[in-house]
Amino acid sequence: MKPPRTLIREAVRDRLAAQLPSVDPRITASRISIHRTTPLFAGKLPAILIYTRDERIEDQPNADPGLRYRKLELSVEIVASGEAAAEEADVLAQAVEAILDQDETLGRLVDGTRLTRTEVDQDGEGDTPVLAVRLSFEVSYWTRPAEAPGGVLPLQVLVSWAPEIGIPHEPDYQPLLDPNGVPPS
Incomplete structure (x- = not known):
């Protein structure tokens, strides 16, 4: 089973890969990565790089090893170069x-996603200016440990219909995937 942060990054990538080519035809799935360590070449x-930064677990509920309410900082970084880098990055940031x-x-993978800030970095050195716009999102979601074959306890991402969320509604939650990574039937 994939870890929750990987599932979230993949879900964001899939949405961006499906819709951004209509904004900029150069943005294909091959130009969207879910890893910050992807090498970038001027050509x-x-x-777009999608990566996770900090994650905190809310004090309430504190049911170890039960339900955990998580707030993840997800970054979507747009890197552009050339004389029109600022305009290209602004258009893509608005689309994201x-x-x-x-x-x-x-x-329904997470409770919510909200933009918390936008940062702009520019490297003016060299022949070609490079500009990066980082959109930071707070992603809220629930997990709980799940018993898996072999005694491993991976985290399950839980989905439910808002507003029926939180500890009183734990019986209403359904795992997004079973321990083998298959959607429940």
Whole structure:
């Protein structure tokens, strides 16, 4: 079973890969990565990197090893180069924000996704200026340990219909995937 942060990054990538080519035809799935360590080449820009940063677990509920309410910092970084880098990055950043606003639960994978800040970095050294715009999103979601074959306890991402969320509604939650990574029937 994939870890929750990987599932979230993949869900964001899938949404962006499906809709961004209509904004900029150069942005294909091959230019969207779910890893910050992906090497970037000038001929392959603009590109988008999706990665996770900090994650905190809320004090309430504190049912170890039960339900955990998590708040994840997810970054979507747009890297562009050349004389029009700022304009290209701004257009793509606006599109990313709109796409993630359209489905803030990522298909009921998470409770919510909200933009918390935008940062702009520019490297003016060298022949070609490079600009990066980082959109930071707070992603809220629930997990609980799940018994899996072999005694391993992976985390299950839980989905439920809002507003029936939280400890009183734990029986209403359903695992997104079973311990073998298959959607429940």
